[in-house]
Amino acid sequence: MKNGTIYTDIKASLCFMGWMLVAEGVMMLLCLIPAFHFRDGTVSGIAASGLFTAAVGALLVVHNHRHRSITDRRIAFLYVVLLWFVMALFGTLPFLATGALRSFSEAYFEAMSGFTSTGATVVEHVQLLPSSVLLWRSMSQWIGGFGIILLVLAVMPRLGINKYSLYTASASIEDPTSTFLSDNSMSLRRMTAIYLLLTAIFIWLFHRSGLQMWDAVNLTLTNISSGGFSIYDTGLAWLSHTQQYLVALAMIFGGINFTMIYLIISFRWNKLEGKREQVACYLGMFAVGAVVAVYALHWRMGYDWADAVRMAVVQSASVISTTGSQVADASQWWTPVTLLFVVMALVGGMAGSTSGGLKTMRLLILVRNVRTILRNRLHPHAVNPVRLNHNPVAHSVINNVMVLFFIYAFVVFVGIFALMLCGERGKDSIGAMVGCISGYGPRFGFGSTDVSYASFATSSKWICIVTMLMGRLECLTLMVLLYPRFWRRR
Numbered sequence: 001m002k003n004g005t006i007y008t009d010i011k012a013s014l015c016f017m018g019w020m021l022v023a024e025g026v027m028m029l030l031c032l033i034p035a036f037h038f039r040d041g042t043v044s045g046i047a048a049s050g051l052f053t054a055a056v057g058a059l060l061v062v063h064n065h066r067h068r069s070i071t072d073r074r075i076a077f078l079y080v081v082l083l084w085f086v087m088a089l090f091g092t093l094p095f096l097a098t099g100a101l102r103s104f105s106e107a108y109f110e111a112m113s114g115f116t117s118t119g120a121t122v123v124e125h126v127q128l129l130p131s132s133v134l135l136w137r138s139m140s141q142w143i144g145g146f147g148i149i150l151l152v153l154a155v156m157p158r159l160g161i162n163k164y165s166l167y168t169a170s171a172s173i174e175d176p177t178s179t180f181l182s183d184n185s186m187s188l189r190r191m192t193a194i195y196l197l198l199t200a201i202f203i204w205l206f207h208r209s210g211l212q213m214w215d216a217v218n219l220t221l222t223n224i225s226s227g228g229f230s231i232y233d234t235g236l237a238w239l240s241h242t243q244q245y246l247v248a249l250a251m252i253f254g255g256i257n258f259t260m261i262y263l264i265i266s267f268r269w270n271k272l273e274g275k276r277e278q279v280a281c282y283l284g285m286f287a288v289g290a291v292v293a294v295y296a297l298h299w300r301m302g303y304d305w306a307d308a309v310r311m312a313v314v315q316s317a318s319v320i321s322t323t324g325s326q327v328a329d330a331s332q333w334w335t336p337v338t339l340l341f342v343v344m345a346l347v348g349g350m351a352g353s354t355s356g357g358l359k360t361m362r363l364l365i366l367v368r369n370v371r372t373i374l375r376n377r378l379h380p381h382a383v384n385p386v387r388l389n390h391n392p393v394a395h396s397v398i399n400n401v402m403v404l405f406f407i408y409a410f411v412v413f414v415g416i417f418a419l420m421l422c423g424e425r426g427k428d429s430i431g432a433m434v435g436c437i438s439g440y441g442p443r444f445g446f447g448s449t450d451v452s453y454a455s456f457a458t459s460s461k462w463i464c465i466v467t468m469l470m471g472r473l474e475c476l477t478l479m480v481l482l483y484p485r486f487w488r489r490r
Contacts, residue, residue, distance in 0.1 A: 006075070009075040010075065011064040011066075012064065013075060013078075013079040013082075014060050014063075014064045015060060015061055015064035015065055016079065017057075017060060017079070017082070017083060017086060018056075018057040018058065018059070018060025018061035018062075018064065019057065019061060020057070020083060020086075020087065021053055021054065021056055021057025021060065021086070021087075021090060022053075022054050022057035022058055022061065023057075024053055024054075024057070024087060024090060024091070024143075025049075025050045025051065025052070025053035025054025025055070025057060025090075026050070026054060027050075027139050027143065028046060028049050028050030028053060028054075028093070028094060028136065029046070029047070029050035029051070029054075030135075030139070031046050031050070031094065031132040031133075031135045031136045031139070032046050032047060032050075032132065033135075034131040034132050034134075034135050034214070035130070035131065035132035037131075038130075038131040038132075040130040040131050040132060041130070042098040042130045042131075042132045042133065043132075044097075045094065045097035045098035045099070046094055046097070046098065046132045046136075048093075048097055049090075049093035049094045049097045052093065053090045053093065056090070074486060074487065077477060077480065077481060078481060080473070080477060081469075081473065081477060081478060081481060084112075084115060084116070084469055084472070084473070085469075087111075087115050088108060088111040088112040088114075088115050089108070089111075091111030091112075091114060091115060091136075091140055092104065092107035092108050092110075092111045094132070094133055094136045095107040095110060095111070095133060095136075098130055098132065098133055100129050100130060100133040101122075101123075103458075105458045105461050105462065106122045106461070108465060109122050109453065109461045109462075109464065109465055110122060110123065110137065111140060112465045112468055112469060113229075113441065113468060114136075114137055114140030114141050114143075114144060114227070114229065115140050115141075115143065115144035116144055116439065116468045116469060116471070116472035117141045117144040117145040117225050117226055117227040117354060117356070117439060117472070118227070118228075118324075118356070118435075118436060118439050118440075118441045118468045118471070118472070119141070119222075119227050119228030119229055119323065119324035119325075119439075119440070119441025119442065120324075120432075120435055120436060120441045120442065120443075120453055120464065120468065121229065121441070121442075121452055121453065121454075122452065122453050122454045122456075122461065123452070123454070124452055124454045125233055126229075126230060126231060126232065126233060127231070127232055127233050131214075134218065134231045135217075135218065137222075137229045138217070138218045138221040138222050138227075138229055138231070139221060141221060141222050141225045141227025141228075141229055142199070142221040142222070142224070142225045142227070144225065144227070144472075145224070145225025145226055145227055145254070145354035146191075146195050146225065146258070146353075146354045190262055191258045191259070191262065194258055194261055194262050194265070195224075195258070198224055198250075198253060198261075199220055199221070199224055202219075202220040202223075202224055202246070202250045203216050203217055203220045204216075205246055206219055206220060206243065206246060209240070209242055209243050209246060210240070210243070211239075211243065215231070218231045219231075219247065220250065222323075222325070223247055223250040223251050223254065223323055223325060224250050224253065224254050224354070225254060225354050226251065226254040226255060226321050226322055226323045226349070226353070226354040226355040226356065226439065227323065227324075227441075228318070228323040228324030228325045228440075228441050228442070230325065230326075235325060235326035235327060236314065236325050236326060236327045237326075237327060237328065241306075241310055244310060244314050244327060245310065245313070245314070247314060247317075247325060248313050248314045248317040248318075249317075251317040251318055251321040251323045251325065252286065252317050252320075252321060254321050254323065254349070254353060254354045254355060255282060255320060255321035255322070255348070255349025255350060255353050255354070255355040256279065256282070256349065256350055256353055257275055257278065257279070257350040257351060257352040257353050258352055258353060259275070259352055260272060260275045260279065260350070260352075263275075273389060275350070275389075276389060277364060277388060277389050278350050278351070278360050278361050278364065279350065281360040281363065281364055282320065282349055282350050282360045285320055285344055285347065285360070286316050286317060286320045286344075287316075288340075289312075289315075289316035289319060289320060289340055289341065289344050290309075290312045290313050290316040290317075291312075292336070292337055292340055293308075293311070293312035293315060293316055293333065293337050294308045294309055294312040296333050296334035296336070296337045297311060297312060297333065300334050301333070301334070310327075311327050311328050314327040315327055315328065315330055315341075316341075316344070319341045319344045319345050319440065320344045320345075320347075320348070320349065320355075321348075321349050321353075321355045322345055322348045322349065322355045322356040322357050322438050322439040322440045322441075323355075323440075323441075324435070324439075324440045324441030324442050326442060331444075338444060341444070342434050342444055345357060345434060345435075345438040345439075345440040345444075346358060346408075346434065346437075346438050347359070347360060347363050348360070348438060348439065355439065356438050356439020356440070356471055356472065357438045357439060358404070358405065358408060361388070362401045362404065362405070364388060365386060365388060365393055365397065365398060365401045366401060366402070366405060368386045368387065368388070368393075369386050369398055369401075369402070372384045372385070372386050386398055400476075403476075404474065404475065404476060407475045407476065407479060408437065408475060411437060411467065411470055411475055412433050412434070412437055415429075415433040415436075415437065415463060415467050416429045416430055416433045418463050419432060419433065419456075419460050419463055419464075422456075422457050422459045422460040422463065423457055423460075424456060424457070424460055428443060428456075430444070431443035431444035432453065432456070432460075432464060433464075433467060436464045436467040436468045436471060437467050437468075437470065437471040438471060439468075439471050439472065
């Protein structure tokens with residue numbers, strides 16, 4: 001690749017990043033609304049953060065607006081990774097400028113957790129945070145859940161970036177049964193409309209259920225995005241039973257493929273065939289988790305049926321969608337339930353949703369590949385392709401899934417070992433690494449009731465920051481950048 005081409009691609013990337021920073025700055029300025037309304041004394045800090053972010057973005061656009069195309073896929077991959085780092089870097093400004101967090105490491109941890117819609121937090125008492133900062137935490141998750149990907153795709157045609165390669169670099173949906181989302185720019189706008197529509201619907205539902213608009217907005221932004229940040233120390237426990245079920249519904253929707261939601265809304269049910277097995281796996285795992293949790297709560301812990309069902313449904317929805325919203329201290333539940341929840345969080349929701357994890361599609365491919373290998377052992381000459389929704393899955397897709405599964409396991413093992421080297425206890429290291437890599441957020445409790453990361457050492461927090469990003473980008477994007485052959489001239 002010629003040096004001139006590299007220069008042009010870098011300038012185009014800076015222009016694109018400038019637009020994203022302008023959008024982020026505008027979102028910060030929206031946090032002035034609660035700052036004025038609640039008079040929390042953060043007006044100057046929020047205004048300075050938003051204006052500075054937007055100004056830096058505008059300068060990048062002005063100085064690089066003549067370069068509107070990225071021709072090299074390697075630069076596109078690098079851009080996507082740097083975009084998350086840069087968005088989180090500027091996302092620290094509201095925390096630092098308002099004095100909500102005084103440590104840069106803690107502010108960056110909170111910002112990265114927001115933009116990756118992980119939900120891990122270093123704040124022990126969130127109710128003490130200013131209202132403007134609480135809204136910024138919620139908005140960062142809403143942006144990171146699906147909005148940041150759609151913002152990228154909305155301006156990509158103007159920059160000449162290959163839509164599919166950049167989207168997969170950011171989300172890795174690689175669904176072999178459907179190319180509906182990645183091939184049709186019109187459908188991308190429809191996905192944006194669906195995300196906005198779901199947000200508006202649940203804000204209205206929460207408000208109609210008796211919540212103040214402030215609570216309804218924050219609750220919707222963090223749960224429809226599979227984020228899980230709360231504005232109260234008690235998580236979801238302060239809500240009424242009806243409102244908790246509404247939260248569970250919002251979390252379930254967050255884990256469903258957005259293309260599928262669009263097809264249902266537009267009555268194009270004949271095209272749902274390619275998603276049937278994935279949604280059956282997703283809802284099936286949710287049901288299994290809820291049933292086992294009901295058994296544990298009612299028969300082993302003495303809760304009455306109504307409370308057991310409610311808590312089991314909400315917590316199971318939180319885990320399978322990797323939202324991380326807490327309705328109760330699940331660390332005190334039956335240990336097999338905790339282990340089941342760990343598996344559910346690592347699997348996550350459907351491909352093309354806001355949730356994290358490996359995705360149900362990949363779980364189905366893994367399981368069916370094992371079944372095919374066993375069948376081939378019994379019948380060596382038989383043809384037994386791996387099928388998903390009655391369609392054979394390409395060997396390249398199977399190989400990618402196997403590699404991703406191995407990398408996930410490797411990252412989890414290395415991360416646990418690294419946290420233990422930093423002085424964290426073994427149980428805390430396991431719970432934290434599962435929470436960060438899956439996008440679930442709060443540490444899974446194995447005998448510990450503390451789900452925050454406030455007690456972690458600074459080095460441990462940075463390990464978790466990298467793990468959150470790797471989980472959101474599904475490991476491969478970051479790993480491929482570390483592969484020397486990827487950067488060799490062609």
